[in-house]
Amino acid sequence: MEDAAMENGETNKDSEVAPALIAVHPTQNSVAVAVGSDLRVFDLLGGCAxxxxxxxxxxxxxxSIRAIRYGANGKLFVSAGDDKLVxxxxxxxWRCISSVCSEKRVSAVAISNDGSYVCFAxxxxxxxxVDVDGFNGDQDFVNKKAAPLLSHYCSIITSLEFSPDGRFFLSADRDSKIRxxxxxxxxLDGAHEIQSFSLGHTEFVSCLAFVCTHECPQGFLVSGSGDSTVRLWDISSGSLLDTCDIREKAGLLESKEIEDRYAAVTDLCTIPDSTLVAAAVQSLQGIILxxxxxxxxxxxxxxxxxIKGDAFIPTSLGTSFSSGLLWMVTGASNLHDSQHPCLSRVKVISGFKESGPDFVQHGPIVLEDDEIPRGEKLLEKLQGGVSFDENYFLTAAEALKTSMSNLLIKKQYSTEKREFRKRGRNDKKIKK
Known part of the structure; x- marks a missing residue:
């Protein structure tokens, strides 16, 4: 019975459910949301879609789009996903200057700090x-091809990131590793020098971010995981500096929404000009700072x-260098029998400049819809409409829990089943 359930899990349609994603231009010129195959961008400067x-x-x-990212200088934007296109x-x-074909479905993207290279997993x-060096405007890179950079050997890569100084390239995977x-x-000749491995998570690593200040420009790495922890690392040595258990700490702060079984950290976003990190958690209606x-x-x-009164469990977070706003989105695509296949919900949090007791007591705050930059016009574009169905977002949150479990939590098989599966491997078959 257990093995049958595992086999069904491999082909379950829930595994195809894709979370809504959000990305913010470095200087908040625009905001992008992806829901399924639908990519929506709103120009905040011009106030138009x-x-x-x-x-x-x-x-x-x-x-379904699985990854979106602005470059550090804001000139490039990358989208990629299940159609094997980057x-x-x-x-x-907002012209597509290059469409690169991937051999497999794409799970993560990153852009080098100088905007010369686009990486995808x-x-x-x-x-x-992919080399995009020399981009200075609107020319096309029609014949660009991707070259292999490195490999995690058959483990799904969940997140890619460049260090603040651009010296290091970080990749995290389903097997709890950070390379x-x-x-x-x-x-284009490959990356052959490994600086360190950051090992300590007991479940898949879901997201990476850097905490930096003017006094500490290199900063430290923070990572979120399916083991319900956020961890602090020194990437030069790979040393684990500190661990924060989300379930335990949030419980002390009277956040009872988190279920033990589904408390995976799904996204991290550092707040510019501060040492604050926002964390989205699978079952929490809001964020943990x-x-x-x-x-x-x-x-x-x-x-x-x-976030009171709404069935809002963030699936993705974003911010910019020039604002004190944290942008959030919730939603999912490919929901079975859904009447709202491309619906999403966007919210914004402000008030991160406060400090001391005032920060804990008063800030930050969740903005009302009419307080969000460009208000109703922006929401209509990014959400696929102004109104929303609360039951849909509850359904989406539940479906995403199952999807993440099917995709990232490694399946357990009995010894008999494992041996049976091994016999079907191509490298185990006897060549006649």
Whole structure:
């Protein structure tokens, strides 16, 4: 019975459910939301929806988008996902300047700090790199091809990140590993020098972020995981500096929404010009704010920001360098029998500039819809409409829990079943 359930899990349609994603331009010129194959961008400066132009193959994405990212200088935007396409966009014209084909479905993307390279990971555990050096406007990179950079050997890669100084390239996977690689001067020839491994999580690593200040520009790495912890690392040595258990700490702050079984940290976002880290948790209607003491190298929960009255469990977080706003989105695509296949909900939190007792007591706060920049016009574009169905978002949250479990939590098999599966492997078959 157990084995049958495991086999069914491998082909369960719930595994195809994709979370809504959000990304914010570094100077908050625009905001992008992806729900399923639908990519929506709103121009905050012009106060209007963006029309995407893709002449590469006459269409946008054909399947669920799994990763979106702005470059550090804001000139490039990348989207990729289950259709095995990595689309590179110019944020000046919002034209697709290159559409790169991947051999497998794409799970994560990153852009080098200088905007010269786009990296993406596939479901087979390989990281690829594309050279876009020399981009200075709206020219096309029609014939760009990806070269292999490194591999995690058949483990699904969940997150990619560059260190603040650009020296290191980080990749995290389903097998609880964080690999820190020296980013080479010639990435197209591969990355062969490993700086360290950050080992300590007991479940899949879901997200990575860096906490930096002017006094500590290199900063420290924070990681979120399916083991319900956020951990602080020194990437040069791979040393674990501190661990913050989300269930335990949030419980002390009277956050009873978190269920023990589904308390995976799904996304992390550092607040610019501060040592605060926002964490989204699978079953929490709101976010958990953690504070990092860089001198003491410790991490602790500063505040739980709850969202009352809405079935809002964030699936993705985003912010910019130039604002004190944290953008959040919830929603999912490919829900079985859903009447709202592309519906999402966007919310914004402000008030991160407060400090001391005032921060704990008063800030931050969740903005009302009419207080969000560009208000109703923005929400109509990014959400797929202004109104929303609360039951839909509850259903989406439950479906995403199952989806993440099926995709990232490694299945357990009996000894007999494991041997049976081994006999079916190509490398075990006897060649006649």
């Amino acid at each position: 963006v029309s995407l132009v893709d002449d590469s193959d006459g269409s946008l994405h054909k399947d 689309k590179i966009w110019s944020t000046e014209s 596939d479901k087979f555990g390989v990281v690829w790199v 820190v690689t020296v980013f080479p001067k010639k990435p 953690l504070s990092c003491d860089l001198s003491a190298q410790t991490l602790y929960v500063a505040k739980v920001v709850s």
